[in-house]
Amino acid sequence: MVVGTRAAAAPTNATEGGSRTEPTGRLGAVGARVVFEDLEKRYGDVAAVDGVSLDVAAGEFLTMLGPSGSGKTTSLMMLAGFEIPTAGEIYVDDRPIAAVPPYRRNIGMVFQNYALFPHMTVGENIAFPLKLRKVKKADIQRRTREVLELVELPGYEARYPRQLSGGQQQRIALARALVFDPRVLLMDEPLGALDKQLRESLQLEIKRLHERLGVTIVYVTHDQQEALVMSDRIAVMNRGRVEQVGPPAELYDAPQTRFVASFIGESNFLDGRLAGIEGGVAQVEAPGVGVLRARLGEGLASGTDVAVTVRPEKIVFAEEGEGSDGLNHERNELDATVEDVVFVGEMHRYEVRLTGGQTLILKRQNRAGVRRYERGDSARVAWHVADTRLV
Amino acid sequence: MSATGEARQGVGVGASPRARVRPARAARRRVSLGQGLLYAVTGLILFYLVFPIFVVIPVSFSSAKYLQFPPPGFSLQWYEKYLTRSDWTGATWLSVQVAAGTALLATLLGTLAALALVRGRFWGRDLINAFVVSPMIIPSIIVAIGIYFFYARIQLIGSPFALVLAHTALAVPFVVVNVSATLVGFDERLEYAAMNLGANRRQTFLKVTLPLIRPGVLTGALFAFVTSFDELIVALFISGTGAVTLPRKMWDGIRQEIDPTIAAVSTIFIVLSVLVLVSAELLRQRSERLRTAIPTQVE
Incomplete structure (x- = not known):
């Protein structure tokens, strides 16, 4: 995506257009802060959103991630003004907006199906918000041209949406949502209808655009990969509540709930009981396996039922000394039998059974010098205490 | 409107004439007995439905003084009236x-x-x-x-x-x-x-x-x-x-x-x-x- 468009539009640049007396509309020059305060939305007895509090910093890219029915889209609809909260308040730059109608919020939005007006050309679609704001005709033309350059579809004014591919329609929807300089941009599964390759390239383009424009983005998706790639922070939603908020790496490496651990990436879980704490390391008794050590989660008391969780790529086969530093007390080591091996290209995915009957998934890179285990092989699996979490 | 919705409508009315002609021609080449019968019956039904209308039109150009079918001659007198x-x-x-x-x-x-x-x-x-x-x-x-x-x-x-x-x-x-x-x-x-x-x-x-x-x-x-x-x-x-x-x-x-x-x-x-x-x-x-x-x- 062209990143230099805004710079090229600076008044000093005389090559582009003659009558550029005023600086162009600074597209989303400053993002606004968005705060959800105990937001609730009930339909009869069903709570679609059940007490959501979030603080989105000005200029942040925050993704609400969750399965369908988790309340992420309903939260977004309340921010856009299409749903009225049952309780709670939404603030944009400290101004409460729950009672403000959608057309006065000045919040841009990109819909999953693009929602381009089929009876209008691309140019008319983009001019729509500007005409409503009584922008002068010459300015409308200029800003339409500029925003089309921004999304790399210059000269598409006269086309109709149906003549464009899905990816192009998405760019036009983005252009239309940005052209009136909103300080907050909402995106509701905007890439959901596109194929994988296009989705990945558009993810990076949107991310670059965000960095370039500084607009606050609230993004909704059920695709954890998309959330990890694009977001400054992710709010994982489940059953109308926020399970955990944090930067992608934090959510991946330090999930606080079983839901977060299983929804983002792949996780192994071993159920057990918290037996005690030694030197800040939790000791968990897992039936048939023995004592496992894990980093201590918050607010867990001895005697409670817990689950030990570890990511598949953090587990190694111990005999090879792969990654082993000989410090046995920093690792969990267990006997296991290989149940299944699946080749997935860049790695082999193993399913092993522990002595207690539980199964673990582990992933090993596909490269020379890494031994292939076969079904039925006995092995010893190991992973670092630092990679082990309690949920 | 969703892309699929438009596509659905497009098939019915927006499709180019050329695209519509080709399958029709192909079908005509393979008219079977059953299809011929179907066309004949359909034609009869349509004729039955439309026939009364075709009676009225010639009568309106009749030179006779009364409602009479078939009309004995041509005249625009009733339109004039x-x-x-x-x-x-x-x-x-x-x-x-x-x-x-x-x-x-x-x-x-x-x-x-x-x-x-x-x-x-x-x-x-x-x-x-x-x-x-x-x-x-x-x-x-x-x-x-x-x-x-x-x-x-x-x-x-x-x-x-x-x-x-x-x-x-x-x-x-x-x-x-x-x-x-x-x-x-x-x-x-x-x-x-x-x-x-x-x-x-x-x-x-x-x-x-x-x-x-x-x-x-x-x-x-x-x-x-x-x-x-x-x-x-x-x-x-x-x-x-x-x-x-x-x-x-x-x-x-x-x-x-x-x-x-x-x-x-x-x-x-x-x-x-x-x-x-x-x-x-x-x-x-x-x-x-x-x-x-x-x-x-x-x-």
């Missing part, structure tokens, strides 16, 4: 006015009702829907009797205004059904998008909703016009002597003076009805084309 007699032209003009008024009122009410019935979530919605559409199902004679007693009491018999009101009740269902059909396939997120971009409810309706449901609204309006224009039974009861519509005049005519003027009027009627239906179809196609137009030059 229709066009020169003020009771015929007056009835025609009144019918046009009543039908136009009905179309206007029914379209306005019907469109609003369709919006409420398709979009609204309120108690008794299905009941109200059935009630609004009921004039389509209830026998006209019953409606006519009811309207007659009511209008007689409030002294509205014999007024064109009363006819407009009565015909509107009969025509509203056609508007509701047509507009509802376009609304059901309508992607409400387009309205969300419009409001998000700064359009209030009125602007959203005028700039996004109405242009997209226009085919349904226009079709509904034309149906409403025709419903009123050829309505006889209610007119028999409430037009009195002061507001004689064309169908009422034809009814009186065939009872009092059995001459082929009726056939001439009928022929004009048929031509008019065909014109209305053709223009409805053309309007629909035009709006479809506008929506799907592929401009040849792109700057």
Whole structure:
């Protein structure tokens, strides 16, 4: 995506257009802060959103991630003004907006199906918000041209949406949502209808655009990969509540709930009981396996039922000394039998059974010098205490 | 509208003529006996349905003094009679006015009702829907009797205004059904998008909703016009002597003076009805084309 468009539009640049007396509309020059305060939305007895509090910093890219029915889209609809909260308040730059109608919020939005007006050309679609704001005709033309350059579809004014591919329609929807300089941009599964390759390239383009424009983005998706790639922070939603908020790496490496651990990436879980704490390391008794050590989660008391969780790529086969530093007390080591091996290209995915009957998934890179285990092989699996979490 | 929705519509009307011709040709080459039989039966049924109309047309050009088929010779006398007699032209003009008024009122009410019935979530919605559409199902004679007693009491018999009101009740269902059909396939997120971009409810309706449901609204309006224009039974009861519509005049005519003027009027009627239906179809196609137009030059 062209990143230099805004710079090229600076008044000093005389090559582009003659009558550029005023600086162009600074597209989303400053993002606004968005705060959800105990937001609730009930339909009869069903709570679609059940007490959501979030603080989105000005200029942040925050993704609400969750399965369908988790309340992420309903939260977004309340921010856009299409749903009225049952309780709670939404603030944009400290101004409460729950009672403000959608057309006065000045919040841009990109819909999953693009929602381009089929009876209008691309140019008319983009001019729509500007005409409503009584922008002068010459300015409308200029800003339409500029925003089309921004999304790399210059000269598409006269086309109709149906003549464009899905990816192009998405760019036009983005252009239309940005052209009136909103300080907050909402995106509701905007890439959901596109194929994988296009989705990945558009993810990076949107991310670059965000960095370039500084607009606050609230993004909704059920695709954890998309959330990890694009977001400054992710709010994982489940059953109308926020399970955990944090930067992608934090959510991946330090999930606080079983839901977060299983929804983002792949996780192994071993159920057990918290037996005690030694030197800040939790000791968990897992039936048939023995004592496992894990980093201590918050607010867990001895005697409670817990689950030990570890990511598949953090587990190694111990005999090879792969990654082993000989410090046995920093690792969990267990006997296991290989149940299944699946080749997935860049790695082999193993399913092993522990002595207690539980199964673990582990992933090993596909490269020379890494031994292939076969079904039925006995092995010893190991992973670092630092990679082990309690949920 | 979603891409798939458009694609679905595109197959029906927007597809290029060339694309449609090819499969048709291929099919014609493989006409089997069963298909031939099907075409023959279909042709017979169509002939049976349309034949009475073709009887009326030659009779209208008859040189005879009475209704007679086949006509003994050609003459335009009955058309001349229709066009020169003020009771015929007056009835025609009144019918046009009543039908136009009905179309206007029914379209306005019907469109609003369709919006409420398709979009609204309120108690008794299905009941109200059935009630609004009921004039389509209830026998006209019953409606006519009811309207007659009511209008007689409030002294509205014999007024064109009363006819407009009565015909509107009969025509509203056609508007509701047509507009509802376009609304059901309508992607409400387009309205969300419009409001998000700064359009209030009125602007959203005028700039996004109405242009997209226009085919349904226009079709509904034309149906409403025709419903009123050829309505006889209610007119028999409430037009009195002061507001004689064309169908009422034809009814009186065939009872009092059995001459082929009726056939001439009928022929004009048929031509008019065909014109209305053709223009409805053309309007629909035009709006479809506008929506799907592929401009040849792109700057």
